[in-house]
Amino acid sequence: MKATCLVLLFAAGTFALTLPTFPKPVTQSTAWNSSFKFSQEQIELGQLWPDLADNLETILNFDRSQLANGGPSQDSFYKLDNGTSLAPPHCPGQVLKVQNITNPAAWNIPAKTALSRFIYTTTNANGTLIPASAYVLWPWTAKQFGAKSNGKAPVVLWSHGTSGFFADGSPSAHRALFYGNIMPFTLAQAGYAVIATDYAGLGVQTSWDGSYVPHQYINRLANAFDSLYALRAARSIFSDKITDEYVNVGHSQGGTAAWGVSEVLAENSDKKFQDLECNYLGTIIFAPGMDTLDSAPQVFGPWIGKDLHLMYPDFKLSDWLLPLGVDRTELLTQIQGGQYVSELLLLANVTKILNPAWNESWYATAFTEFTNPGNRPYKAPMIMFQGTEDQGTEPYMRALSTFESTCENYHSGAFEFVALTGVAHFPSMDSSRQQWLQWIEDRFNKKPVGSNQCTKSTLNSFLPAESYQELSTSFPQWAGAANEFFELVAGGF
Ligand SMILES: *[C@@H]1O[C@H](CO)[C@@H](O)[C@H](O)[C@H]1NC(C)=O
Ligand SMILES: *[C@@H]1O[C@H](CO)[C@@H](O)[C@H](O)[C@H]1NC(C)=O
Ligand SMILES: *[C@@H]1O[C@H](CO)[C@@H](O)[C@H](O)[C@H]1NC(C)=O
Ligand SMILES: *[C@@H]1O[C@H](CO)[C@@H](O)[C@H](O)[C@H]1NC(C)=O
Ligand SMILES: *[C@@H]1O[C@H](CO)[C@@H](O)[C@H](O)[C@H]1NC(C)=O
Ligand SMILES: *[C@@H]1O[C@H](CO)[C@@H](O)[C@H](O)[C@H]1NC(C)=O
Numbered sequence: 001m002k003a004t005c006l007v008l009l010f011a012a013g014t015f016a017l018t019l020p021t022f023p024k025p026v027t028q029s030t031a032w033n034s035s036f037k038f039s040q041e042q043i044e045l046g047q048l049w050p051d052l053a054d055n056l057e058t059i060l061n062f063d064r065s066q067l068a069n070g071g072p073s074q075d076s077f078y079k080l081d082n083g084t085s086l087a088p089p090h091c092p093g094q095v096l097k098v099q100n101i102t103n104p105a106a107w108n109i110p111a112k113t114a115l116s117r118f119i120y121t122t123t124n125a126n127g128t129l130i131p132a133s134a135y136v137l138w139p140w141t142a143k144q145f146g147a148k149s150n151g152k153a154p155v156v157l158w159s160h161g162t163s164g165f166f167a168d169g170s171p172s173a174h175r176a177l178f179y180g181n182i183m184p185f186t187l188a189q190a191g192y193a194v195i196a197t198d199y200a201g202l203g204v205q206t207s208w209d210g211s212y213v214p215h216q217y218i219n220r221l222a223n224a225f226d227s228l229y230a231l232r233a234a235r236s237i238f239s240d241k242i243t244d245e246y247v248n249v250g251h252s253q254g255g256t257a258a259w260g261v262s263e264v265l266a267e268n269s270d271k272k273f274q275d276l277e278c279n280y281l282g283t284i285i286f287a288p289g290m291d292t293l294d295s296a297p298q299v300f301g302p303w304i305g306k307d308l309h310l311m312y313p314d315f316k317l318s319d320w321l322l323p324l325g326v327d328r329t330e331l332l333t334q335i336q337g338g339q340y341v342s343e344l345l346l347l348a349n350v351t352k353i354l355n356p357a358w359n360e361s362w363y364a365t366a367f368t369e370f371t372n373p374g375n376r377p378y379k380a381p382m383i384m385f386q387g388t389e390d391q392g393t394e395p396y397m398r399a400l401s402t403f404e405s406t407c408e409n410y411h412s413g414a415f416e417f418v419a420l421t422g423v424a425h426f427p428s429m430d431s432s433r434q435q436w437l438q439w440i441e442d443r444f445n446k447k448p449v450g451s452n453q454c455t456k457s458t459l460n461s462f463l464p465a466e467s468y469q470e471l472s473t474s475f476p477q478w479a480g481a482a483n484e485f486f487e488l489v490a491g492g493f
Contacts, residue, residue: 002366010218018388023483032476034064036335046331047324050177052348058342063338064168066475067105072167072203073336077102077117080208088208089129093114093232094121096131098210100237108175108476111490112140120233123202125222125311125370130213133203134230135172136195136238137184144395144446152243153193155234158183159197159227159261160196161252161289165215165303166336170203171196171445177474182429183251190437193242197230199223199257201307214307218253218289218300224260228276228306235275244279247440251429255288255444259373259382266379266412277379281443284436285384286407286428290372290398293364298354299346302329311370312363319361374402381449383439385432387423395425407454414449419458422465433457 038046038053048056064071072078076098089096097119104115116136121129142153163169163178171178177185177196184194198204200222201215216222228249234242250258262283265273292300301320306329317326328345331337337345346353358364386399396419403417423431442449461468466468479487 022485025486026483033414034061036060036064038335042093042331045334046328046345047349052344056337056344059333059340059344060337063164063341065478066175067168067173069173071173072170072205075173075482076172078119078133078167078170078204080119080204083236084133089121089131092123092129093229093236095237095252096120100239102135104216105480106175106478107177108180108478109137109177110185110189113185114227116238118233118237119204120229121183122197122226122229123222124214125216125225127220128310129311130200131204131207132197132200132213132230133170133172134197134234135177136193136234136242137177137186137188138241139191141191142443143441145441148245149243152161152241154191154243154344155231155246156187156194156440157227157231157246157248157258157261158187158194158196159223159248159250159254159257161250161254162218162339163483164202164336164338165217165306166201166333166340167203167205167334169215169338170198172203174199175478176448179251180476182426186433186437189312190210191441193238194240195231195234195246197223197226199226214310216307216310218292218302219304219311220256220260220373223253223257223265224264225493227257227261228264228273236408245281245444246279247281247443248283249286249436249440250284250288251286252425253289253358255266255286255384256290256368256371258283258374259285259288259378261380262378262380263373263376266377280379282381282383282439282449283379284439285373285382287386287390288384288397288399290375290402291368293368295360295366295394298350301325301344301354301358302332302346303342305329306333306361306369312366315363318355319363320355320358322352324349325355327384328353333412372402374406375410376406377410377412378406378415380452381443382414382417383418383436385418385420385428385436387420387428387431390420390425390428403454411454414452415454416449417454417456420464421458421460424471426471431461435459 028168069075100114102117119131119133122132123129160171160178163171204213207213209360218222248258248261265277305317305320332342386396388396390396420428420431
C-alpha cells in the first residue's frame with residue numbers, strides 16, 4: 001500500500017480532502033535480505049577461522065541483499081527452460097528468452113525509467129556458443145535527433161566494469177544495475193535506451209544443454225562478443241523502439257570490452273559483424289583494465305585462472321596458485337563471491353595463495369597480450385577518459401602509453417585521450433559527465449569530430465581539487481515496503 005500525503009483534489013467546483021493513511025513506520029532493517037552461513041565443509045575447504053568466516057558472511061550477505069528477487073540463483077528468469085526450445089540455438093545473437101517489461105518493484109531504478117531483460121546467445125573467446133543475459137533501461141521520453149530518430153530511442157551500448165565472477169555478479173539482477181547514477185540511470189534520464197550485457201557467466205549459470213557457463217573475466221574478446229551479440233539480439237526484439245545507430249561505452253573491465261568492440265568491428269575480416277558495423281557512431285572508453293595480472297596477481301590470478309583452461313586447455317589452476325589458493329577459488333565458486341569477498345578471502349594468508357612460479361609459464365604473458373586492448377586497428381571515432389590518480393599513477397601511464405603506441409602504429413582515425421586531473425577510477429565518469437554526454441549527442445547529430453588525428457586534452461576541476469568529495473559514501477538501500485515510506489524523498493507521492 002502506498003501512503004498518500006495531503007492531496008487536494010478539485011473536481012467540478014467542489015473539493016475533497018484526502019487525509020493521509022500512513023502505515024506504522026518501522027526502523028530500516030540493518031539486517032541484510034540474506035542470512036548465509038558457511039557449512040562446516042566450506043570452513044574446512046577454505047581453512048577459515050571464526051573471525052574470517054564471520055567477516056566474509058557479512059560481505060556476502062550484503063552483496064546478496066543487493067540482488068532483486070534474490071538474484072540469479074532464485075529468480076527463474078535466469079533459468080533456461082530446456083523443454084521449451086524446439087531446437088538448440090545455432091548462431092550468436094539469437095534470442096532465447098524475453099521479459100519485455102520487468103516488474104521493477106524490487107529494483108531501485110529511477111522513477112519513470114523502465115526495465116526489460118533478455119537472454120541471448122553469444123560466444124566465448126574461442127567461438128563456442130553459450131547463453132548470456134542483458135537488460136535494457138528505457139527512458140520516459142526518447143531523445144530525438146531529427147527525422148531519422150523516427151520516434152525511436154537512441155541506443156547506448158554499455159559494458160560494465162568488474163561486478164563479480166559468477167552468476168550472482170550480474171548487473172541486471174542488481175537493484176541499481178550496479179552502476180546506478182554513474183552511467184545507466186544518467187543515460188536513460190537523458191533520453192537514451194541503455195543496452196547492457198551482463199557478460200556470459202554473470203546471470204545465466206546453466207546453458208541449454210545443462211553445462212556450466214563460466215565468466216571469462218576481463219577477456220577483451222569474450223566480453224566484446226557478449227556486448228555486440230546483445231545488441232544484435234536487442235535489435236531483433238525491440239526493432240520498433242530502438243535506433244540502429246549506437247554509441248559504444250565501457251568502463252574498467254568494460255573499458256577493455258568496449259575497446260575490444262571497436263577492434264572487433266575494425267577487423268571483421270570474416271564479416272561476422274556486418275550488421276553491427278554500419279550504424280556504429282563511436283566508442284567511449286573510461287579507465288580500461290590493462291595488465292591486471294601484473295598489478296595484483298593474488299586476486300586477478302584466481303579470477304582469471306578459474307576459467308583459463310577454456311583458452312589454454314593445458315592450463316591448471318595450480319600453475320598459478322598454491323593449494324590454499326586453489327581451494328579458496330573453489331570456495332569462491334561455491335558461494336559466488338564478488339570482489340570484496342574475494343579480496344578478503346585471498347589476501348588472508350596471502351603468502352600461501354600465489355604460486356611463486358606463476359609468471360614463469362607462458363600463460364600469463366599470453367593472456368595479457370591477448371586481453372590488453374590497444375595496439376591494433378580500431379573503429380573510429382574513439383575517446384578515452386582516464387583519471388591521473390587511478391589507484392596510483394600507473395594505470396594512467398599505461399593508458400596513455402597504449403594510446404600513444406596505438407596512434408603511432410595503428411592509427412585508424414579520430415582518437416582523443418582526455419586526462420582527468422586528480423581523478424580516480426570510478427569518478428572518471430562522474431567528473432567528465434558533461435563532456436561524454438555531449439560527445440554522444442554530437443555523434444547522433446552527425447557532427448564531424450574535430451580532427452581525424454590522435455589528440456590529447458586535459459580536464460581540470462572547477463574548484464581546487466581538495467574541495468571535492470572523493471568517492472560517494474552511501475549505497476542505494478531498497479526501501480520499497482509500505483512502512484518504510486518516510487525514508488523516501490517522494491515516499492508518499
Ligand atoms: C529478499 O530475498 C528473498 C529470498 O532471498 C527474495 O525472495 C525476495 O524477493 C528479496 N526481496 C527483494 C525486495 O528483492
Ligand atoms: C511489451 O509488449 C507490449 C505488448 O505487446 C507492447 O505494447 C510494449 O510496447 C512492449 N514493450 C517493449 C519495451 O517492447
Ligand atoms: C537439454 O536438452 C538436451 C537435448 O537437446 C539434452 O542433451 C540435455 O541433457 C538437456 N539438459 C538438461 C539440463 O535437461
Ligand atoms: C583459444 O584462443 C586463444 C587465443 O586466440 C588461442 O591461443 C587458443 O589456442 C584457443 N584455444 C582453443 C582451445 O581453441
Ligand atoms: C592463516 O592466517 C591465520 C591468521 O594469521 C592463521 O591463524 C592461520 O594458521 C593461517 N592459515 C594458513 C593455512 O596458513
Ligand atoms: C614474477 O613475479 C615476481 C613477483 O610476483 C617477480 O619478483 C619476478 O621477477 C617475476 N618473474 C618473472 C620471470 O617475470
